[in-house]
Structures are given as C-alpha cells and as structure tokens.
Amino acid sequence: MSEADQLKALRVRIDSLDEKILELISERASCAQEVARVKMRSLAAGETPVFYRPEREAWVLKHIMELNQGPLDNEEMARLFREIMSSCLALEQPLKIAYLGPEGTFTQAAALKHFGHAVISRPMAAIDEVFREVAAGAVNFGVVPVENSTEGAVNHTLDSFLEHDMVICGEVELRIHHHLLVGDTTKTDKISRIYSHAQSLAQCRKWLDANYPNVERVAVSSNADAARRVKSEWNSAAIAGDMAAELYGLSKLAEKIEDRPDNSTRFLIIGSQEVPPTGDDKTSIIASMRNKPGALHELLVPFHSNGIDLTRIETRPSRSGKWTYVFFIDFVGHHRDPLIRDVLDRIQQEAVALKVLGSYPKAVL
Numbered sequence: 001m002s003e004a005d006q007l008k009a010l011r012v013r014i015d016s017l018d019e020k021i022l023e024l025i026s027e028r029a030s031c032a033q034e035v036a037r038v039k040m041r042s043l044a045a046g047e048t049p050v051f052y053r054p055e056r057e058a059w060v061l062k063h064i065m066e067l068n069q070g071p072l073d074n075e076e077m078a079r080l081f082r083e084i085m086s087s088c089l090a091l092e093q094p095l096k097i098a099y100l101g102p103e104g105t106f107t108q109a110a111a112l113k114h115f116g117h118a119v120i121s122r123p124m125a126a127i128d129e130v131f132r133e134v135a136a137g138a139v140n141f142g143v144v145p146v147e148n149s150t151e152g153a154v155n156h157t158l159d160s161f162l163e164h165d166m167v168i169c170g171e172v173e174l175r176i177h178h179h180l181l182v183g184d185t186t187k188t189d190k191i192s193r194i195y196s197h198a199q200s201l202a203q204c205r206k207w208l209d210a211n212y213p214n215v216e217r218v219a220v221s222s223n224a225d226a227a228r229r230v231k232s233e234w235n236s237a238a239i240a241g242d243m244a245a246e247l248y249g250l251s252k253l254a255e256k257i258e259d260r261p262d263n264s265t266r267f268l269i270i271g272s273q274e275v276p277p278t279g280d281d282k283t284s285i286i287a288s289m290r291n292k293p294g295a296l297h298e299l300l301v302p303f304h305s306n307g308i309d310l311t312r313i314e315t316r317p318s319r320s321g322k323w324t325y326v327f328f329i330d331f332v333g334h335h336r337d338p339l340i341r342d343v344l345d346r347i348q349q350e351a352v353a354l355k356v357l358g359s360y361p362k363a364v365l
C-alpha cells in the first residue's frame, strides 16, 4: 500500500473511533444528568442538592489510571477524564470557583487542573478575599496556595484559616516553572527592573544573582500583575509562568529559571462541604497548646504512638497572646477513621483549642 493509502485507511479508522468516543461521551453525560435528577428527586424540603463529589471524582481518576495500558501515560489519560468529568458535572451544575488572581496566576492553573475547564472561575485580588467569597456563599469553592517546596509556607493562607471557618475539601500540586518574560518593545540589553511576586523572586534567587545581579527586583501582588506591567515598559522584564506569558503575549528570554528543578506549589480547595473517606485521604488540623515546656511533644506523641504519618507541621503566632503559637498539622488518614478519631480525642485533652480543617482525598493528578 502506498503511504497515501495507508494514511487514508488510518484516518478512516480514527474517524470511526471518534464517532464511537462521541457516542460514549454523550451517553456518559446523559448518565450524569440522570444522577442529577435522582439527587433532586430524593431531596428533603429545604435541602440543597450536592452535585460535586470530590471523593467520587478521585476514585474515577484513580480507577482510570489503574486500568490504563498506554500508549498515553496515566497522567495524560487522567487529565482527559478530568475534563470529561468537568463537562459532565457542568451539565448538573457548573461550579463557581474563586481563586487568587488575577487571571494567569499559578493558582488559576491549579484551579483548572483540579476542577477541569468547565467551571466559572473568578479571580480575587487577595487570599483573604477568596476566603470571604467562599464564606459568603458567592462561590462553591476557593483555591489558595498553601506551601511551596522551595520557599515554604504561604502565611496569608494559614492566617486566613484562623479567621474563617472553612472546610478543606481537596489539594492540588502543581510543578512551577518560571520564565524571564519580555514584551515586543523590551530592549533586552537594557533591562533595569524585574517584576514578580515575592515568592517567585525567592524561587529564582540564585538564577537572578548569577544572571542579573545588579537589576532591581520589584515584588508585586502576583506574577500575572508583573507580566501585565512589562507590556508597557521597554526596560523591564517579568518572572512568571506559561499562562501569564500567553495571556499578555510576552516571549521567553530564559526558560525554567527556578533554582530547584522540582519546584512545586501545593494549593488547597476550600469550601463548606465535608468530604467522605476514599481510603487514601489527608487531614489538616489547627491545634493550640498551653505555653509550657513539652507542649509540642505532647501534641506529636499520639501521632507517633498510633503510627500516623505526619506530612507537614507549621507554626504561626496565635494572635491571641504574645509568644503563643498555633500548629498547623497535616497527616495521612480521614477524621472519621477510628484510629484518627482516637488521636484527635487525645490531642483534644491536652490542647487549648483543636480545629479539624477537613479531610480530603490526596491529590490524584
């Protein structure tokens, strides 16, 4: 067979597969619509339906990854299913998501990675505003950064948990690649100012020291904001990610300039919905202890004696007294697991205050 004939035959096959995929996706979407009808029918008076089920979505993605035999890798396949589920859920109810904006931030990328693209996403000017928007019920969920593998905790987010009653419903992890971006009119040999968010400047500190030691580094409210400023200034550059580069039509003078190649940020999904166990969950708590010797030890012993895996511990000033602290702790397990309940009961006896921020499926993607 000639090359042209072979290609023709393959394209006929692809067309027929696409038709089958189309039919199957439509059938799947109809099932999701039916799920919505069933949920509506069994609603008690005054009750609002819950369409979004993070624990179910985590299971679907994991199931797909287990079944997948290639040639697409697991992450790629799960990403496709993530989008199918997002569109199916939007038929039931399009989710409204507030995120730390403006458009083009890594937090927006995290929101889309977690929920897929079929959501209504609203950029907020500050982390606290995301919390307030969720608390006011103006959106279903919020997305905020909580820690970076190079720079550590995002304190604004931790402190916001002290001020708002919020449930953590999920987590997302995103590899963060930073680029040095310039506009069409930038004179690249005359750059005298580099804009970015303070976290991003810190994540690229060594690269900047080596390549632009004498250039002023200006911290702005987000790296998308940095990218926007560069558009109209011939002597400045921005450090930002792909989304911001695309959004503001900037080009990359240098790519992947983060000091650590595994630079990642973890984001939290905040809302008001408790998530049932999936068998592969994490829990976040805030505990404040009496200000006495051995307080931290007392807090940690119950975890150790029950063999619970702590994934993170962070300390912040409590704001209720000078030199008193609260501990933010993440660990593996769900607060409904009997073992975890036992640990929490033991901590409760020693702590001045204990707040379970939420149990949620471990990030799948």
Ligand SMILES: C=C(O[C@@H]1C=C(C(=O)O)C=C[C@H]1O)C(=O)O
Binding pocket: 031, 032, 035, 051, 052, 053, 054, 056, 057, 060, 084, 085, 086, 088, 089, 092
């Ligand atoms: C279909 C459902 O509702 C939503 C859509 C899902 C999907 O498309 O697979 C999964 C969970 C829910 O977020 C359901 O509850 O099963």
